[in-house]
Structures are given as structure tokens and as C-alpha cells.
Amino acid sequence: MIGAQARTLPNKLLHPLTVLRPHASFTTAAASPATKPSSILYPKINVPPSQIVASHGHYLTTDDGREIFDATGGAAVAALGHNHPAIKNAIIQQFNDVAYCYAPFFTTPAAERIAAFLTESTHGEMTKTFILSSGSEAVEAALKLARQYFVERGEPQRTRFIARKQSYHGNTLGALATGHHLTRRAVYEEILAKNVSHVSPCYPYRGKYLDESDDSYVRRLADELEAEFQAVGPGTVCAFVAETMAGATLGCVPAVPGYFPAMKAVCDRHGALLILDEVMSGMGRSGTLHAWEQEGVIPDLQTVAKGLGAGYAPIGALLIGKKVVDALTQGSGGFVHSQTYAGHPMACAVAYSVQSLIQENHLLENVRIQGDYLGRLLKERVGGHPNVGDVRGRGLFWGIEFVKDKETKTPFPAAEHIAQTVHLTGLQPEHCISLLPSSGNADGIEGDLVLVAPAYNITAAEVEVIVDRVARVIGSVFGEA
Template identity: 55%
Template sequence: MGSIGEDEVKHNNTTDLGSLIHKTGLTSKKSTSAVLHRSLHHDPHQAVHAKGNYLCLSNGQKIFDATGGAAVACLGSNDERVARALIQQLTDGVSYCHSLFFATVAVEQLASLLTSSTNNIMTRAFFTSSGSEAIEAALKMARQYFLEKQQPEPQRTHFIGREQSYHGTTVGALGVGGHRARRKLYEPMLSKNASFVSACFSYRGRLSVDEIDKAYVARLEAELEAEFQRVGPRNVVAFIAEPVVGAALGCVPSVPGYFAAMRRVCDKHGALLIMDEIMCGTGRVGPAPTAAYPNPLHAWQDPSVGVAPDIMTMGKALGGGVLPVAAMLVNERIVNVLAQGSGAFSHGQTYQAHPLACRAALEVQQIIKNDDLVSNVREQGALLGKLLKRSLADHPCVGDIRGQGLFWGIEFVQDKAIKEPFNPADGVATGIHELGMRPPFNISIYPGNGSCDGERGDHILLAPAFNVTKADIEHVVGTVTRVIETYFHSKLSLPHVEKDLS
């Protein structure tokens, strides 16, 4: 396999993206796989081994995974402690049993750990195999709550979400997500009992740079109130939102005071607040400690959010990608209503509370806690943001750099002054990802689209493992900077700008 030198990538003004791809010898081959991959035309790279931050491919490449897959591999790959825990569960414990008939130690311990991490504000946990399934459970739980109250409210069937949000790919979850491109094919199948208000998106949502946080939040609060009134305040089941928006917008934190305002509207009309922490939760954003939460784990525990949900969902970093696992947590008020009513959640799945998956998640969460990895997320995340801004803020095609903890996004524009996105047909984010995968860069970067209006707008995400070092962060920023400069040099004939990251 051929490759090119880093100096050639940086300095050869005759090197364009097409010739770079040709010289690497990594042009895609026609699919021969029996697997229904993401593309029917080309097979993905074959990963044959993984350890720590690196994925080894069948072609000999060693790829630095700067995104933990989809912000999943919070401990990197193949942690020996997790492996030992799974072997123990398989040999001395239970590999599978039906949750309708049996409980297991691993599931009970994981639920106890998670509810304790909320200061027991959330009192019960329900475990699924994916984030989409956790959202489905949350929607059903919210509906059942209103049916089982002492004074039932069966008319509550409507959910309010946010534009450019994403909560999962199943029909119910997709129905409460506002990402237009992801909804488009399935729009006729999706629930009509959902509507959307503006995202809390500082870069694109403010009326001007002079609109302060308080005014911006007040405007979003008024918009949510107006939507409640439009659909009928007593028809709304819940408002659902991500504390830090992940793939749909590219790591967008909420403005301080925003969720307190959303909570006020929900409480005023008796609706529930659902927070989707599938991508941003379980330590990913490095929530800051407070007197109430000295060892915070959840994004809602950060002072910038400041309010607890009625229902929350978790996934991704919950199990670190070792086995498929996600969760829905509910607060005491909801549990009490069901306890005094039917006494059961009218929902269940074959692999609900899978013992092996929950044992993996339990070990991952114990490692995060015992190794104080959320503190490392805060420390290395601050460095990641600082170096990204120093290196790329002045790039003519970088519109915004935002994020929190080890969860950062970079949005690309063709005109910074008016924040004009690239044409979706240009495939900018995907092109940057594909270039990063090639030598000499050898880095995996997560591409995203729709950050402008749900269809237009390109961004990438960086979400490395919680145990990364300063040297890892410097490597990520330096490599990503070179990838972006090389890509736009080829695309727009822009000069390379060398950065000192020391």
C-alpha cells in the first residue's frame, strides 16, 4: 500500500484531494460483503484489532479513534478490567434470563449505582439495548404516567421537541426528533402528535451578537409557552431535549438558565421534562462539581443546566461500547403514580436488563468512578477546547468551535460573515472524515450534517476516551488541524497555516 509523507501533505501546493486519495491506495472497492453495511456500493474498512485509542485495520493502518466511535468508547478499546468482569459473569454468574421472571445481581447493582449518582432524584432504572429503545420507553412511560394519575389525563398525547434534534432511529424516537434530513424518508409514518420549537443554539439562534443570555432564554421560553398554547396546554405529555446536542448540531451546550426556563413552562402546564443524555451523558461533558453534586456524572447536574428531569435516558458511554446497553431513569413522582395504579410499566423487551450487558456497564461505571475519570474529562476537555480555538478559530472555513468536556464540535461555513453553509452536495464533513482516515493522518473524526437548518450545514465531532492524556489531546488537535487545512486547501485553494500548539 502506498502512502505519502506529512511534509508533502502540508506543503506541496500541487497536491489536491483527488491525487491524495490516489496516492494512498485507499480508493474504495466494490462491495463483496453479505452484510447490509451503511453503503451497498462500498465495504467499510476492516478493523481486526483494537487497544486503547487505536483501531488496527486489515490493510495495516493504525487509526487513532478521536470520537470513541459515536462518543461511545469512553475507556477506549479492550479494557482488561471489563474483560475480566465479563468472563466472571459468564463463568460464575448468569449470561441471560428473562426479566419477566428473574432478577440478577449485575442489573440490581447497576440500577443502584445509577440512581445513587442522581442523589436518588431518579429512583428506578429500566435497561434496554440501545438509545432508541430507551427513548421509546421514555415516551411510553410519560404517557402511562398521565393515564394512571388519581385524576387521569388521557387527552395528553402530544410531545414537544426541538428542531435539529435527534433522539433515535426507531419510528417513535424519530417522531419526536426534529432533524429534517433524518425524518424525510419516513415522514408519512411518523407521529402527528409531535411538534417542534427552536433549538437552544447560540451560534445560529441569537438575533444578534448583542442578544444577551437572559434575553435569548426569555425568547425561547416564550416560544415554548406559545407552542403549549397552540396545541392546548393540557394536551402536552412532555418536552424532550438534549442538555448538550450531539450529532444533530455538533456538540451544542445549552445557554445558562435555559433548562430552568423550560422547566417553568412544563411545570406551569403539568407536563413532564424528558432529558436525552444518550450521547452527552455519563460523564462525557465533564459536569462541574457543586455542593449538591460533588461528584457529578450527568449533564443535567452541571450548573449550566441546573434542573433535574422527570425522565432521563442514557446510552453510549454507559457501557463504553463493550456490549449494547442503554437506560431510562425515572423520578419518584412517576414511580409513585404507577405504584398506586397498575403497579407495572406496560412495556417490555426480550433483552431488557440483559445480565451480561449490565455487568459490562457496571464495570465501566465503576472504573469511571474509581479512577475519577470525570475530573480528567474536565481537565483534558478544557485543553481540547483551548487548543482547537487557538489552532482553528481563524480558519476562513471554520464558523464555530463549541463544546464541553470531551465533547467538541467544529462547524464549517463558506462565508464566516453571514454563516453561509456549504452545499450539502459538496459533502464537506464526510470528505474531512474520509481524508482523516487516510495516511499520513490516520485519525477517525465523526462527521455530521444539518447544523444550519436540518439539511444544510456541515460539522465534525471530537469525543475521545475519558482516560486520554495531554499528549493524546495535542495529537488529536494537531492532526485534525492538518486534515482541515489540507482538505480546504484542496477544495478552495486556501493556503496552509502552520500553528504552534505548544
């Protein structure tokens, strides 16, 4: 049972952000006391994680011989699995053409191709693209561009942002201040910007009253957002920032119908922008290329990253709506922002290859088909377990939330590190599956879940492998249902 198992794991193995070796019997050069200590600053400094020496398809091979099914593509990144030959060819070709040039001085065919693909994929709703190297950078750029937009319009008093509790928008200081992951914010709290306030997320499992309709729940959340605008001064707000589909900090929570149109209506009423963070849920992960396509809204600014390059190169992007572009065009004529690796040709070539493969192989349809199958099987196999409170998701983006008491939805104490225990158990040789753990979803401190987010080219048979291993891991940690 979980209490006993958690107590048997050494405390050093339960650091919430650490991926560790799953079994003491495995010894490798990285762990050997005779070996020179690593120069890498690991999440847990003196505890090296498993070393991956090869990868192919859905599998990661460790230096001790385990074949681990990568059921989350890292952090919902490896959208086409590992070691794809077409992407390797694209990298080689771009390397032979142009490996690097400085975006403020030059453009490249690779950058032009992926930027055009991204704007065209929105049917012209977003008209410009700014290409960066990560999701955090894309969020930083979005915040800066939202601010510049209002300065260009003669509204310099707009300096504030409203975001959501239990959200995560990245690890740079601006992105961290916008997000609300209390554990990751804690040590930096005193140096974070104070111009961000937070409202409740759309989290029906915990936020919706038992007898409340979706419409009533949406009205209540819209009223809360309106009240926050009034509290800080409606004319001071640049934007409302939200993940279109909540990622790791809430565990793949789709918005209830009508939520985003209601939030956008509040923004429009006060002249604020809507920024949608699709770093994790976008680029096909939720079943459409852009998650907002399923929500009945069009953002003013949108961030993407993880599925854009599928892990083959560090890349993120900011997609910019027409009215924002027009304000800059009619004003200063440019965006006051640049980064050394913005528009990196190699990353752009990778992203274009990834997106071409997704389109050519009809993988968005596969995400929807296999995603429905994955969700159904997870609900059937583990949804009834007394320690599984909720199974939710969309596309190939699913979360499993664990509870101490199913009826009251009481979370486990944070000190038990349940999510990390499930993750570590999955890495054991009898299971060999990598799941993405997260905590703090219930109230910012307590609450445990794992994410399942496999590659878009997964088959039905491979979905069954995932669900079977997930069920066995849950049974091993908590006991059989």
C-alpha cells in the same frame, strides 16, 4: 481547496451516512472483486467500509495496516478506549455466572448493581431504572412511560410531545418522530407519528441575535415553547423532550445559562414532564456523570446509553423520577413495556465495570481537565481558520462547525458533503484520525461539522496529538489559514 477536493472524490464516496475506505490504493479481501460479496447491508450497499481487525487503547487497526486514532470513540461511545483488561474480566466472570435470563421473570445481581448505581448517582432524585439495549430503546421507553403516567393520573387526553428542531433522539419510529433530523426522517416521514411538534433549539451560534443577551435569548426561547403549548393545547402535552447538550445534529452545543430552568418552568406551569436525552452527552461525557447536574434542573425522565457501557456491550437505560414512579405505584403497579434483552446480565456487568473504573480512576475530573485543554487547543489551532465558523463544547465533547463564509456564517451547499469529506480525509494514511461527521445543523439540510469526543482516560499528550491531526486535516481539505 475544498471545492476542488470535493469534486475529485467519486460521488459514491460522499454518501452522508457512510464510512468508507480512505484511499483507492488500499486493496483488501473485502474489496477484492474475486472475493465473495459481503452479506452485510452496508450504509452504502456496494461500498465496504474499512475493516477493523484489532483495537487497543485509542487506536483501531485496519486490515491494510493503518493505526487510526479513534478521536470520537465511534459515536462518542468508547469512553474507556478499546480492549480494556478489567472490562474483559468482568465479561468473563458474568458469563460464568449468568449469561441471560428474561427480565419480566427474573432479576440478577448484575442488573441490581448497575440500577442501584444509577439511581444513587442522582442523589435519589431518580428512584428507578429500566435497563435496555440502546439509546433508541430508552427514548421509546421514555415516551411510553410519559404517556402511561398521565393515563394513570386520569389525564388520557395528553397524547402530544414537544421537541426541538435539529434534534436527534434515535432511529426507531417513535424516536425518529420525536427528533428532527430531516435527512434521516425524509423517507419515513409519511409513517411517523404526527403527535410531535418542534420548537427552536438553544443554538446561540445561529439562533442568538448579535446584540442579544443570554437572558433575552432564553426568554425568547421560553416564549416560543409557551406559544407551542398554547397552539396544541396545554392540557394535551405529555412532555418536552430535549438533549441536555445537543449531540451530533447540532455539534456539541451547551445550553446558555438559565435555558433549562426556563424550559422546565414552562413545563411545570402546564403540568407536563421534562424528558432529558443524555444518550450522547451523559455518563460523564460533558464532565459530570449526568449533564443536567450542570444545568440547574432535574428531569422527570432521563435516557442514557453510549457512555454507560462504553461500547463493550449494547446497553441503555431510562432513569425515572419519583413522581412518575409514585403514579405507577399508586395506579396499575407496573410499566406496560418489556423487551427481550432488557436488563441483560452481560451488558449490566459491563456497565457496572465501566462505571466503577470511571469512579475509581477519577476520570470525571480528567474529562473536565483534558476537556478544557482540548477546547482551548482547538480554538487556538483551528478556531481562526476562515472556514471554521465555531468551536464549541464541554468536557470531552467538542464540535467544529464549517462555513463557506465566516462573517455571514453561510454554510456550504449540502451537495458538497463537506463533513463527510473531512471525515474521509482524516482516514487517509497521512492523517489516520477518525472524526465523527454530521450535516444539516444550520437548517436541517445544510450545515457541516465534525465531532471530537475521545476516551475519558486520555492524556494531555494525546490531546495534543488529536489537535495536531485535526488541524492538518482541516488544512488539507480547505487549505491553510
